[in-house]
Amino acid sequence: MERITKADDRVHRPAGPWTPTVHRLLTHLHEQGFVAAPAPIALGDALETVTFVPGVAGEYPWTEDVASEAALVTTARLLRQMHDAATSFPRDDTVDVWSQAVRVPTETIVHGDFAPYNVVYDGIAAVGVIDFDTAHPGPRVWDVASAVYRFAPFTTGTDEGAPVPSLDDRLARAAEFCRAYGLDDRSRAVLVDTITAGLVALVTTIETEAAAGNPKFVSDLAHGHADLYRADVGWIEQHAEDIATALR
Known part of the structure; x- marks a missing residue:
C-alpha cells in the first residue's frame, strides 16, 4: 500500500x-x-x-459542508482555474513521462482522478487539489466527467446510512457543476460517453493491476469496486437521455 x-x-x-x-x-x-x-x-x-495543502479532503462519508451547493460550485470553478493554468504547460515529449496515456483532443493537462477525496475544503469552499500522480495531457471533459460522476453523484452505491439522492437532485447537481465550470456545448454532448469510458478504464485498471499482484488493486477488487463501477455504467446508460437533457 x-x-x-x-x-x-x-x-x-x-x-x-x-x-x-x-x-x-x-x-x-x-x-x-x-x-x-x-x-x-x-x-x-x-x-x-x-x-501540505491545508484544509479537509472530501473523503466519504461527506460532511454537510462538502455536500453543499456552495462546495459543488467552488469545486467546479477551482477545476476550471486549474485547467486554464495548465493549458500553457510546456510539454516536452522527449522527456515527459505520464502515468496515464495521453488522450485526444489534448486541450490541457488533466488531473486524471478529480474526485472529492482529491479536493481540499475550508468549510464550504474548495481551496485545493491534491494527488497529481494520474495527471496527463487530455481534454477538459475527462476531468469534468469524473467530477460529475463523483459529485452528482451518478453511482448506485451510497454511504452506509446516507439518504439516497433522487434522480432530479443528481441531474440538478450535474447541470450546476457544468454551469459553474463553464463547459462548452461540444463537451457537454460527449459528457455521458466520457463518464462511462472513464469507468470502463477504471475496471480495466483494477483487474489488470490486481492480476499483476498490485496490493492496492487486489484490495479494490476484493472490496467490489470493479463490480460497483460496472453497475454504475449500467445505471448511467439507463439514464443517459435524462442526463443529456439536463446538461443542455
Whole structure:
C-alpha cells in the first residue's frame, strides 16, 4: 500500500517514473498563479516531498459542508482555474513521462482522478487539489466527467446510512457543476460517453493491476469496486437521455 506521511507543512509520498514531470507541472501551475496545488520541494529515488495543502479532503462519508451547493460550485470553478493554468504547460515529449496515456483532443493537462477525496475544503469552499500522480495531457471533459460522476453523484452505491439522492437532485447537481465550470456545448454532448469510458478504464485498471499482484488493486477488487463501477455504467446508460437533457 502507498506510504504517505506528513511532517509539519510537508507531505512525503512514493515517487514514480512520472513524478519529475508532475513536479514540472506543479511548478508551472504555481508560476501561473494557481497556488491551490501542492508545490514540489524535493525528489528522491523512492519518495517525493511536496507542500501540505491545508484544509479537509472530501473523503466519504461527506460532511454537510462538502455536500453543499456552495462546495459543488467552488469545486467546479477551482477545476476550471486549474485547467486554464495548465493549458500553457510546456510539454516536452522527449522527456515527459505520464502515468496515464495521453488522450485526444489534448486541450490541457488533466488531473486524471478529480474526485472529492482529491479536493481540499475550508468549510464550504474548495481551496485545493491534491494527488497529481494520474495527471496527463487530455481534454477538459475527462476531468469534468469524473467530477460529475463523483459529485452528482451518478453511482448506485451510497454511504452506509446516507439518504439516497433522487434522480432530479443528481441531474440538478450535474447541470450546476457544468454551469459553474463553464463547459462548452461540444463537451457537454460527449459528457455521458466520457463518464462511462472513464469507468470502463477504471475496471480495466483494477483487474489488470490486481492480476499483476498490485496490493492496492487486489484490495479494490476484493472490496467490489470493479463490480460497483460496472453497475454504475449500467445505471448511467439507463439514464443517459435524462442526463443529456439536463446538461443542455
